[in-house]
Structure formats: C-alpha cells, structure tokens
Amino acid sequence: MTLVIQGGHLIDPANNVDGKKDLFIDDGGFVAGVGKAPPGFKAKKTIDARGRIVCPGLVDLRARLREPGLEYKATIESEVHAAVAAGITTLCCPPDTLPVIDTPAMAQMLQSRAWRFGLAFIHPLGALTQRLEGKLLADMEALDEAGCVGFTNALSPVTDTLVMRRALEYAATLDLTVFLHAEDPWLRNGGCVHEGEVGTRLGLPGIPEAAETVGVARDLALIEQTGCRAHFCGLSSARAAAMVAQAQKKGLPVSADTTAHHLHLTEHDIGDFNTQCHVRPPLRGKHDREGLRKSLKTGAISAICSDHQPHEPDAKLAPFARSEPGISALETLLPLTLRLVDEKLLTLPEAIALLTHKPAGIIGVETGQLGIGATADICIFDPEIRWTLTGDKLVSRGHNTPFLGQTFRGKVTHTLVGGKLVYEGSKT
Amino acid sequence: MNQGLQFDDAGRLRHLLTIEGLSRQTILEILDTAESFISVGEREIKKIPLLRGKTVVNLFFESSTRTRTTFEIAAKRLSADVINLNVGASSTSKGETLLDTIRNLEAMHTDLFVVRHAESGAAHLIARHVPPHVRIINAGDGRHAHPTQGLLDMFTIRRHKGAFGKLKVAIVGDILHSRVARSQIQALKALGVAELRVVAPKTLLPVAVEKLGVRPCTRMEEGLDGVDVVMMLRLQRERMQGAHIPSEHEYFNLYGLTPAKLALAAKDAIVMHPGPMNRGLEIDSAVADGPQSVILPQVTYGIAVRMAVMALIMGGTPAIREPATRDPASRKPAERKKHQ
Numbered sequence: 001m002t003l004v005i006q007g008g009h010l011i012d013p014a015n016n017v018d019g020k021k022d023l024f025i026d027d028g029g030f031v032a033g034v035g036k037a038p039p040g041f042k043a044k045k046t047i048d049a050r051g052r053i054v055c056p057g058l059v060d061l062r063a064r065l066r067e068p069g070l071e072y073k074a075t076i077e078s079e080v081h082a083a084v085a086a087g088i089t090t091l092c093c094p095p096d097t098l099p100v101i102d103t104p105a106m107a108q109m110l111q112s113r114a115w116r117f118g119l120a121f122i123h124p125l126g127a128l129t130q131r132l133e134g135k136l137l138a139d140m141e142a143l144d145e146a147g148c149v150g151f152t153n154a155l156s157p158v159t160d161t162l163v164m165r166r167a168l169e170y171a172a173t174l175d176l177t178v179f180l181h182a183e184d185p186w187l188r189n190g191g192c193v194h195e196g197e198v199g200t201r202l203g204l205p206g207i208p209e210a211a212e213t214v215g216v217a218r219d220l221a222l223i224e225q226t227g228c229r230a231h232f233c234g235l236s237s238a239r240a241a242a243m244v245a246q247a248q249k250k251g252l253p254v255s256a257d258t259t260a261h262h263l264h265l266t267e268h269d270i271g272d273f274n275t276q277c278h279v280r281p282p283l284r285g286k287h288d289r290e291g292l293r294k295s296l297k298t299g300a301i302s303a304i305c306s307d308h309q310p311h312e313p314d315a316k317l318a319p320f321a322r323s324e325p326g327i328s329a330l331e332t333l334l335p336l337t338l339r340l341v342d343e344k345l346l347t348l349p350e351a352i353a354l355l356t357h358k359p360a361g362i363i364g365v366e367t368g369q370l371g372i373g374a375t376a377d378i379c380i381f382d383p384e385i386r387w388t389l390t391g392d393k394l395v396s397r398g399h400n401t402p403f404l405g406q407t408f409r410g411k412v413t414h415t416l417v418g419g420k421l422v423y424e425g426s427k428t
Numbered sequence: 429m430n431q432g433l434q435f436d437d438a439g440r441l442r443h444l445l446t447i448e449g450l451s452r453q454t455i456l457e458i459l460d461t462a463e464s465f466i467s468v469g470e471r472e473i474k475k476i477p478l479l480r481g482k483t484v485v486n487l488f489f490e491s492s493t494r495t496r497t498t499f500e501i502a503a504k505r506l507s508a509d510v511i512n513l514n515v516g517a518s519s520t521s522k523g524e525t526l527l528d529t530i531r532n533l534e535a536m537h538t539d540l541f542v543v544r545h546a547e548s549g550a551a552h553l554i555a556r557h558v559p560p561h562v563r564i565i566n567a568g569d570g571r572h573a574h575p576t577q578g579l580l581d582m583f584t585i586r587r588h589k590g591a592f593g594k595l596k597v598a599i600v601g602d603i604l605h606s607r608v609a610r611s612q613i614q615a616l617k618a619l620g621v622a623e624l625r626v627v628a629p630k631t632l633l634p635v636a637v638e639k640l641g642v643r644p645c646t647r648m649e650e651g652l653d654g655v656d657v658v659m660m661l662r663l664q665r666e667r668m669q670g671a672h673i674p675s676e677h678e679y680f681n682l683y684g685l686t687p688a689k690l691a692l693a694a695k696d697a698i699v700m701h702p703g704p705m706n707r708g709l710e711i712d713s714a715v716a717d718g719p720q721s722v723i724l725p726q727v728t729y730g731i732a733v734r735m736a737v738m739a740l741i742m743g744g745t746p747a748i749r750e751p752a753t754r755d756p757a758s759r760k761p762a763e764r765k766k767h768q
Contacts, residue, residue: 196636200639206635273552314525321549
C-alpha cells in the first residue's frame with residue numbers, strides 16, 4: 001500500500017537528513033521519495049507525523065528472545081511485539097539458545113518462526129564454536145549461508161587461546177565478523193558485581209575491570225595477527241573502550257557497542273542487593289560510565305544496544321549472586337538514548353545514528369537508513385510525550401528492569417516494517 | 429541505606445539484617461538491653477517470659493552449630509518455642525527456592541526467623557518478602573554481614589575497655605571473605621572509634637576497603653602498633669587452594685598472633701576472636717589462652733546480645749527496660765557513664 005508520512009521531522013543520519021520532510025513509501029514497502037513525492041505517486045494512506053520525529057527503524061545488536069528452549073521466560077512472538085512497540089525493526093539474536101544456533105537448520109528455524117509474525121526482522125548470530133563449548137569450530141560458512149550476520153561464543157568464554165586464534169583465522173578466511181564478549185574467565189572467578197566499593201560493602205564477589213581489559217587485550221592481539229573483522233559486545237569499562245579506540249587508530253577492523261543501561265547506571269544503583277541491577281558485564285563505577293559516554297562522542301563505540309534479556313519473576317527472586325543476570329531492555333533502548341540527548345551528551349541525530357545505520361553497518365545489512373530505494377523500516381516517535389514505565393505498560397514478557405517507576409521523555413507512536421504499519425501506539 | 433527495610437514506619441527496629449545504617453543510639457540501646465540480660469544466664473531459673481507463645485525458627489542453610497546454639501539458648505531464655513531447621517540438607521536440595529521454603533514455614537505461623545545463608549543478601553531478600561508481623565535476624569549471609577556477632581564484639585569491647593571514642597582497633601585476617609569483619613567495621617565506625625585498621629595480605633583485602641572508613645595495613649608491625657583491641661578473624665583453610673596465601677606456615681609467620689606480635693599493641697590490649705579458632709594458623713595458643721584474651725567471654729555475651737536483639741525486634745523493649753528504670757544503680761553505673 002502506498003503511504004505518505006506527512007509533516008514529521010525526518011532524521012536520517014546516514015543520508016545527512018535533518019529537517020521537516022514528508023516521506024513517500026511505495027506499495028513494495030520501499031522509500032519512493034524524501035521531501036518530494038515521486039511523479040505520479042498517489043498515497044492510499046497518510047500518517048500524520050506533525051510534532052514527531054521520523055527516523056529509520058532501530059537496529060538492536062543484541063536481544064535474547066528466549067526461543068527456542070526458554071519459552072517460560074519469553075517467546076519470539078512476545079518479544080517481537082515488544083520490539084516494534086519500542087521502534088526496533090531489526091534484532092540480532094545471540095546463539096545461546098537451547099539448542100545452540102550452531103547449525104543452519106537452527107538459524108533458519110529462528111528466522112522462519114520470527115517471520116510468521118511479520119513484525120521485526122530477526123538476524124541470528126551463529127555460534128563461533130560447536131555448542132559454544134570453545135573446542136571445535138562451528139560450520140561458519142553454512143551458518144552464513146543460512147542467514148547468520150556474525151559469529152560469537154556469546155557469554156561462554158573461549159578459554160583456549162589457540163582455539164580463539166583458529167576461530168578468528170577461519171572467520172577472516174570467509175570475511176565474516178566475529179562478535180566478542182571480552183572477559184578473562186579466570187579473573188571473573190564467579191563474580192557477580194563490579195569489584196569495587198559496592199561489592200566490598202555488600203560482600204558480593206567482584207569482577208575486576210581487569211577481567212574485561214585482559215580479555216580485550218588478548219582478543220586485540222589475535223585480531224591483529226589474524227586480520228579478522230571483530231566487534232566487541234557490551235563494553236563496560238573506560239579502559240577497554242580506550243583500548244578499542246587505540247586499535248581503531250592503528251587501523252584494526254574493530255568496532256564496539258555498549259548497552260543503554262551501562263550508560264546510565266553504576267554499581268551504586270545496586271543499593272541493597274537490587275537484583276534488577278544484576279547484569280553481565282557488571283555495572284561499573286562512575287569513571288567507567290563516563291569513559292563509555294566519552295567513547296560514544298569520539299566514535300570508538302558506534303552502537304548502543306539493549307542487550308535485552310527477559311526473565312520470569314523467579315529468576316530475580318534469589319540472593320543477588322544466585323539471581324539471573326540481565327534486564328528486559330527493548331522498551332527502554334530509545335528512551336535511555338534520548339536521555340543522553342537531554343543530558344547534552346549527544347545531539348538527536350548522533351543518538352539516532354547510534355541506534356540505526358551504525359549498528360546496521362556492523363552486521364552488514366542495508367537497513368537503518370531511509371534513502372530512496374531503502375526498505376521502509378521506520379520509527380516515529382513523539383519527543384515531547386512524558387511517560388512512566390510501569391509493569392503493565394511493558395509489552396515484553398520480561399518485567400525485569402531497574403527502570404520501573406522512572407519517567408522518560410519520548411514515546412514511539414508508529415513503527416513500520418517493510419512499509420507496513422506494525423505498531424500504532426497512543427497518540428497522547 | 430538499609431533504613432527502609434530494617435525499620436518500621438515508626439522508626440523501630442523491625443529486622444536486624446546488617447549493622448550498616450544503624451545509628452550509634454540504636455547500637456547502644458541494644459548493648460544496654462543486653463547488659464540487662466547478662467544476669468538471666470547467671471540465675472538458677474534462666475528464663476524470662478518475654479517471648480512466651482512466640483515461635484522462633486532457626487533457619488540455617490549453612491551449618492553452624494555454635495551460632496545456632498547461641499540463638500537457640502537466647503530464644504529459649506526468652507521463653508520462645510524454638511525450632512531448628514538445617515535447610516541445606518532438606519528442602520533446597522530438593523529444588524525448592526529460598527522464598528518457597530520461607531513461605532512454607534511462614535504458613536506455620538512463625539514469628540521470627542533467624543537466617544544463615546551462604547549467599548550475601550539472602551536475609552534482605554527474605555525480609556522483603558515476609559509479611560509485616562514476621563521478623564528476620566541475619567545470622568550470617570555470605571561475605572556480607574553477621575550483625576549479632578558484630579554487636580557482641582562491641583559489647584565485649586565496652587565491657588573491657590569502656591568508651592569507644594579513644595580506642596584504636598585492628599581487625600586482622602581474611603577481611604575479603606569475612607562477614608564478621610564487615611559488621612565489626614560498621615559497628616566500630618558507628619560508635620566512633622578513634623582509629624580502625626584492617627590487617628591482611630593484599631590478597632585478603634577487598635578492593636576499595638578504605639571506602640569503608642578503615643586504614644588498610646599489610647604488615648602486622650604497622651597494624652598492631654599501639655592498638656587497644658585486636659580482633660582476629662578465622663581463616664578458612666581452603667584459601668590456600670584459591671592462591672590467596674601460599675601456606676599455613678607462611679601465613680602464621682606473617683599474620684598469626686603470637687605473644688611477640690601482641691607486644692606491639694598497647695599493654696592492656698584485649699584479644700578477640702569470633703571462633704572457632706585455628707590455633708597455630710591465625711592465633712598462637714599462648715595468646716588465645718593468655719591473660720589478654722577475651723575470647724570465652726565473647727561467647728557468654730553472645731547469648732545476652734542475641735536475647736536483646738530478639739527482644740527489641742519483637743517489640744519487647746519496655747519490659748526489658750523496666751528493671752533499669754526501676755533501679756539504674758543495679759546496671760553498673762560506672763560503665764553506664766562511660767558510654768553516654
């Protein structure tokens with residue numbers, strides 16, 4: 001169906017668009033005109049976007065949908081609904097499902113299940129090693145053919161450095177991107193919080209910042225040796241971000257992301273054992289949070305992701321170290337990023353770039369931009385709506401978030417995927 | 429920080445989960461109340477009816493005969509009905525969650541749970557999920573807190589050294605893994621000691637320990653110099669497997685409290701230990717059994733302090749205070765003066 005999004009403020013950082021422009025979408029679901037209707041264009045539907053921001057649909061580099069294997073936490077169906085309600089139109093799913101995504105059949109099954117709902121695009125990340133055991137390489141070529149956009153061992157460490165070297169070499173052979181969760185497992189040593197003031201006060205085993213920097217150092221040495229293209233996932237420390245920046249200056253093919261919650265929370269938010277703040281990597285100190293924020297400005301970190309991990313309530317009803325790490329974070333991704341604009345860290349186009357074409361570039365998909373001919377994945381939000389996050393407002397099945405009760409500015413009103421309106425929220 | 433959870437709307441102590449957040453006044457109130465209970469243990473009939481009809485459950489997810497026994501004696505001296513449950517060996521091993529265990533026991537109309545658990549924060553979790561009439565005492569959670577041990581240590585110090593304001597105190601041993609140390613530090617800070625040092629090799633000192641308001645020392649010579657109180661900690665032997673220390677021999681040489689090292693402290697310094705002691709690892713028998721040791725009195729005082737905590741959180745304060753109000757002179761006026 002042909003469609004015009006009228007009167008909105010279009011921000012498309014990939015194409016340097018930042019102004020009031022109408023957007024015209026053809027009946028194939030592609031952008032047919034920006035600011036000016038193509039000849040003979042007749043819109044069958046109009047979306048009134050006056051007072052709203054129109055931008056590319058958000059691209060989230062890391063979201064667990066819990067299916068297959070952990071459907072009691074969430075399902076693809078529940079979470080893609082949550083994604084589009086949050087303006088997210090493309091999601092990358094790590095392979096740590098049950099079973100693991102280490103075969104083409106698993107990768108295809110995930111995508112076909114997701115596509116049944118016709119909502120957000122799902123791109124699986126394939127396992128770097130079979131069953132994520134860190135011993136034998138997964139069939140990367142076959143997984144790539146089956147639609148995997150990158151390869152990772154997720155949070156399971158590849159402890160054998162030689163296996164890691166081989167994995168990076170093999171990925172480089174096939175020109176594939178490897179996604180790395182850099183953490184030295186020996187230094188992590190079963191910790192559950194940042195090794196710092198709060199962990200000391202609460203008597204919780206700490207994960208030193210050095211666990212991340214040692215992991216990054218090892219992986220950077222291997223990247224330099226192998227020439228593999230690599231992406232560091234969820235950096236939590238200032239020093240690791242600085243190391244990645246230095247590697248980029250040297251010309252290594254590396255990128256990095258951090259999570260929206262690491263940009264706002266610190267270890268002090270754990271308070272009295274607030275298990276909603278139990279995340280991995282852990283929330284670190286203020287110095288690290290500021291370092292991560294600075295890296296957004298310098299470009300060393302080029303994506304903000306949700307690292308969405310929905311849980312059933314019981315997962316958090318345990319002593320802190322025994323509770324399961326992770327935040328249900330799809331629906332706070334955009335609001336928390338907009339908070340960085342309110343805090344004058346980023347301009348609005350910079351913030352949108354970190355959620356759209358920059359992460360899209362990391363996974364090598366042609367989305368996150370609204371040039372003529374692009375797929376019409378679109379997020380429309382009202383930047384002035386103030387709203388409070390409550391459990392009943394969350395679309396995700398996971399209500400595990402430390403942001404419940406907080407007020408945010410900016411709310412998604414419409415989401416389009418492939419030109420189809422898949423979400424229409426409250427207009428007030 | 430713990431004010432909301434530990435206190436009721438009227439500001440009365442509802443649970444005892446940690447010493448952090450307790451005011452000097454509250455700590456002194458507990459110590460004063462304990463003082464009034466010391467004599468109960470010396471009577472022929474060692475019972476008062478303060479908790480008659482109440483049910484106290486000692487819920488130990490981690491075994492500890494000594495602590496459990498002192499809580500049991502304390503509750504029985506207050507006339508409560510006491511049930512001891514070693515949960516580690518039953519429900520949780522069958523897959524039941526911590527909160528399910530609590531809910532089941534709660535359904536049996538328990539009034540007070542004394543909880544020990546291997547995980548830091550377990551007592552907080554339970555306290556958040558019990559109904560308002562149920563009380564929780566943390567009897568040790570992971571590395572986090574052991575508040576009644578901290579309080580009985582304060583009681584012991586006050587009995588032997590009087591006021592806290594001029595005291596120099598050293599805590600020696602495995603600070604990193606010690607819930608006792610954290611509670612001692614918080615209590616001593618709240619009571620305003622002049623100087624507080626922690627002494628251990630760097631492998632057994634937590635990162636940012638100085639943020640707790642202590643001076644970290646890695647040598648006994650520096651740590652014990654002129655202190656009035658030496659508080660030894662127990663060292664778990666498995667720390668050697670974790671590469672925290674190289675050997676028992678080397679640890680004892682460097683950090684074991686011997687008469688020679690104790691001579692670095694003030695002449696009238698007292699030596700404390702939460703027990704059970706590893707003689708020849710953290711403490712020499714000559715010190716443990718020597719004239720400066722107050723280790724056995726600590727055990728005796730532990731019962732009175734636990735009685736005081738139970739009485740206070742169960743709302744028994746007026747009854748406890750009564751004898752003191754009637755006859756303040758009977759409560760060691762000299763000591764009373766010291767800690768005003």
